[in-house]
Amino acid sequence: MSIPRRLRMERLQERASVSPLELFFDLVFVFALTRVTDLMSEDPSGVNLLRATLVLAVLWWAWVGYAWLWNLVKADEGVAAVVLFSAMGAVFVTALTIPEAFDDMPGGLNGPVVFALGYFVVRLLHLTMMWIVSADDPQLRGQVRRFVPSMLAGTVCLLVASQLEGGAQLALWALALVGDYLGTFVGGARWRLNSVSHFAERHGLIVIVALGESIVAIGIGVAALPISWAIVVASLLGLAVSGLLWWAYFDVTSLAVEHACEAASGSRLIKLAQHCYTYAHLPMVVGIVMMSLGLKKVLSYVADGNHHRLVDPLYGWPLVALLGGAALYLLALVYFKAYATGTVAYPRLVTAAALAALIPVLWHLPALVTLAVLLAVLAAMTAFEMIRFAEPREEIRHH
Template structure:
């Protein structure tokens, strides 16, 4: 096994398709997203939403940083493969801790998160000794080391856990847009952060499919537990329709141009923005998963405002993220998707007067309408300017 710094970096002729270990890594997020949906289902309130968001953010940070890592480094290199396997284990440990991540399992959740980020950065910085790109890895190591102090402080002192972890998340998400500025090492330049658009686009699509898979699994489990009554069956079909419509609205037509936009623009800005917008969309799918469970279990009941809100919020978050993604790619707004947002807001206001099944049916009608109008207006979504 070659230990030269260049042996760690990606090769120009390396295939752009995701490797087996990247897909293996994605599988860990089936458990992670399922655990997050259960946490939110157990507490459908503002506090429950905030807690779920606080746990989703570091998990998404792991996924995005790993996607960039596999784009920068040679996936056939044994060290890279070992780090991918270790990161997969780290995500699984974080997932196991999620139900009590802000309580008794805080050490497992935060410890695994800090260990996988620091471990990866240490291994790559040691291997790249003497190479110009080592500065990039050292900057990342310093920033994750700084946020790690707050993650671990929250473990040691439960009284400051939530504010400390909030600061840690803020540091982790501010680092890349700022270029990881570090005393003595400067700020990362666009040339150091070059990404392959086709590879990153494929990775985004794969993790989004994983999220949709978790939604389908949740709907299937809820349907199995509720029985095969007419109302439960209709609710299950509506949940499946939302999953299918969400998938269709995601892949067409911007998927053809996202890769080109990443290749042509500053990855420090556009690559991070694309990742954050995918976070919004995946948060929407997690909320939709919770809503599917609620609607299938209680289809004919008039639910409280929080249940109605979560039922509408999932598709609304997805559409908001999808509108934003189209806007940054094409530098103009998808009007059909944008019009879906006020329509969903109307459903949220009228929802408490309807059974949950009616709220879900109205939401499906909005997504179908958006899909039809979007198909008719594809002409404006030509290649990026």
């Protein structure tokens, strides 16, 4: 029996762009990132930052699978659109349970179990679609088969972890992620990538989503308070920091990596896509979300009408998240570009090291000063790169 025309899938073309439906799909991840930031800000302890990182890694693995899938077939055509909406629902339910992903709240359903089941549905829908898409492609079908064990193992670990607590629970979460990532890493490079431009654009958009969360974190903390000069200054400083992180990714680096991918083919292209996008973008997103926690705490300090709060230092884990998150983002960018082009961005390595070294120095300085120092360091790095690498920048951007 033939498939009705309206349900048929269409192959994604080589120079395709991201569809509006894929952008709509990302909205649930915007919500999920805000929930992760809320999880950290309620109790900014080391354990909560670790939990947030684990949740982000799980969400990332859910998102990135669909980035590969929609590079094979159009997301807004036929049955693919139905699957996308179904996956959106599963991700949204999963995001709703993020505050209960580790500790179940009194009453209602069991939060950790619902989180694990939502994740399972997301992965199952993805795997089913990949199986259908690979029907006429023995090489891809074989790759999907090798992917199944790690997917099942990761989901089972999360389900078991939902019945545990404390260190055992965290260990099972970590094991689930290690199984997923190692399973994919050793599973081979026989996937398919139809459009480099679509894949690069897709990951660039998720970086914008994460940076958007950093801006939301700035605004939410002061939305219900009367405007003041301290709020204006801190908000603009935070926005400028987010802008410089945007610049570090989009001005040259993303273009250089995309060009390297376009020049590659076969297994080399798949390895570039895996390392530069699937693997390197996770620490970028984690770094941005961690930095968002620090920005939110800085704004909560300066928004307080108490004069003494203006001179109170940002310390502890929020300070580590602010500077360490920015440093992690830069290190991920270094790997992102180095793996694709063989060029190491030493100014970014130096900047990341400087930000880490500044953590104990800024521990006792006012929060607003800490934010200003972060901005100054990032601005200095950006200015140096633009002057020192002016010619390569011109070549990449315009030729």
